[in-house]
Amino acid sequence: EVRPVESGGGSVQAGGSLRLSCAGSLVLYNNNCVAWFRQAPGKEREVVAIIYTGGSSTYYADFAEARFTISKVDAEKLVSLQMNSLKPEDTAMYYCAAGWASAVRRPGGHCSTVSADYGYWGQGTQVTVSS
Numbered sequence: 001e002v003r004p005v006e007s008g009g010g011s012v013q014a015g016g017s018l019r020l021s022c023a024g025s026l027v028l029y030n031n032n033c034v035a036w037f038r039q040a041p042g043k044e045r046e047v048v049a050i051i052y053t054g055g056s057s058t059y060y061a062d063f064a065e066a067r068f069t070i071s072k073v074d075a076e077k078l079v080s081l082q083m084n085s086l087k088p089e090d091t092a093m094y095y096c097a098a099g100w101a102s103a104v105r106r107p108g109g110h111c112s113t114v115s116a117d118y119g120y121w122g123q124g125t126q127v128t129v130s131s
Contacts, residue, residue: 009125022096033111038092
């Protein structure tokens with residue numbers, strides 16, 4: 001499966017945790033950018049976190065910093081997004097996106113935060129946080 005496949009969404013109470021997983025052949029390559037985006041009803045899609053699979057560089061949106069952790073789990077052949085201290089405003093559909101580094105990395109080595117730059121998308125997994 002080339003397209004990313006997400007799993008791990010669900011419903012939790014505020015303050016709880018969820019671990020999202022993103023698998024797929026593109027995720028396994030050591031020269032890709034893998035990103036998590038989210039989209040809540042009536043809102044635009046926004047970036048959550050990004051990892052460059054060829055190194056250790058990561059990016060987090062301000063709201064994700066200190067609460068979320070993106071990592072490549074070689075043993076499980078996936079990229080995970082650990083989400084702690086979840087808030088009701090984190091409720092959204094979460095999407096995993098992947099792109100070849102040659103297309104998505106920007107001068108300076110950072111992966112793009114623009115959703116349109118990513119060519120491969122999963123179907124999404126719903127995260128619902130209740131207060």
